[in-house]
Amino acid sequence: xxxxxxxxxxxxxxxxxxxxxxxxxxxxxxxxxxxxxxxxxxxxxxxxxxxxxxxxxxxxxxxxxxxxxxxxxxxxxxxxxxxxxxxxxxxxxxxxxxxxxxxxxxxxxxxxxxxxxxxxxxxxxxxxxxxxxxxxxxxxxxxxxxxxxxxxxxxxxxxxxxxxxxxxxxxxxxxxxxxxxxxxxxxxxxxxxxxxxxxxxxxxxxxxxxxxxxxxxxxxxxxxxxxxxxxxxxxxxxxxxxxxxxxxxxxxxxxxxxxxxxxxxxxxxxxxxxxxxxxxxxxxxxx
Numbered sequence: 316x317x318x319x320x321x322x323x324x325x326x327x328x329x330x331x332x333x334x335x336x337x338x339x340x341x342x343x344x345x346x347x348x349x350x351x352x353x354x355x356x357x358x359x360x361x362x363x364x365x366x367x368x369x370x371x372x373x374x375x376x377x378x379x380x381x382x383x384x385x386x387x388x389x390x391x392x393x394x395x396x397x398x399x400x401x402x403x404x405x406x407x408x409x410x411x412x413x414x415x416x417x418x419x420x421x422x423x424x425x426x427x428x429x430x431x432x433x434x435x436x437x438x439x440x441x442x443x444x445x446x447x448x449x450x451x452x453x454x455x456x457x458x459x460x461x462x463x464x465x466x467x468x469x470x471x472x473x474x475x476x477x478x479x480x481x482x483x484x485x486x487x488x489x490x491x492x493x494x495x496x497x498x499x500x501x502x503x504x505x506x507x508x509x510x511x512x513x514x515x516x517x518x519x520x521x522x523x524x525x526x527x528x529x530x531x532x533x534x535x536x537x538x539x540x541x542x543x544x545x546x547x548x549x550x551x552x553x554x555x556x557x558x559x560x561x562x563x564x565x566x567x568x569x570x571x572x573x574x575x576x577x578x579x580x581x582x583x584x585x586x587x588x589x590x591x592x593x594x595x596x597x598x599x600x601x602x
Contacts, residue, residue, distance in 0.1 A: 350400065363592070390513065
């Protein structure tokens with residue numbers, strides 16, 4: 316994390332405490348003003364803890380793929396709409412070249428390489444068709460809907476747009492890494508550009524999946540404790556399995572969002588007095 320911030324500070328001569336890429340931060344602000352995205356009634360104070368990560372991972376593990384659920388589908392449809400808006404907005408204002416990655420493995424060895432590439436107005440993205448988690452629901456997952464947007468002969472699906480804008484607005488804008496702490500900060504940073512309705516699905520796709528990868532059953536011993544680096548069964552991040560791709564919504568205690576039906580319409584609002592960490596820390600202590 317410090318190395319990422321040092322890159323930003325060196326390149327753009329801004330304080331490490333702010334550590335924001337000025338152009339991306341400006342575009343994010345313009346986007347929120349244009350689409351009237353309200354400020355969130357909560358802040359992110361502290362950092363991800365193992366007990367919280369396990370609580371979220373368990374919830375993700377126990378959730379079922381539910382694409383026909385009206386609350387789930389409405390939230391995912393709204394996320395798809397807003398992610399498309401974000402992609403078009405930044406494409407019009409910032410001339411970053413988006414290029415499908417055709418090599419083996421991952422496009423970048425680490426988040427530092429990705430960050431430097433974006434700051435040079437270029438970004439590789441891992442094509443969805445090359446791998447979509449450990450399972451596939453191609454006929455029913457909103458994230459696999461085609462967008463009509465092409466790069467060369469490749470037509471991007473919603474998940475491609477999502478990966479691109481999340482790398483930009485979640486990670487690069489504030490210099491957040493791909494580790495457990497950086498991923499959760501990237502989730503929180505990015506939901507600040509979304510409506511509550513879209514934020515619920517975003518939480519499943521980011522916070523839920525990332526916590527499962529880093530704190531799921533494959534990372535724990537028989538007593539439920541997270542393996543430490545150096546333990547025989549500890550896995551390097553590159554060796555951890557992808558999370559299952561499934562449409563569902565995590566509990567409001569994890570997302571901070573309550574969905575409800577009003578006169579036949581699905582709506583969403585943020586919880587009062589909710590905290591991204593403290594609310595879950597209390598739950599984890601009860602388990």
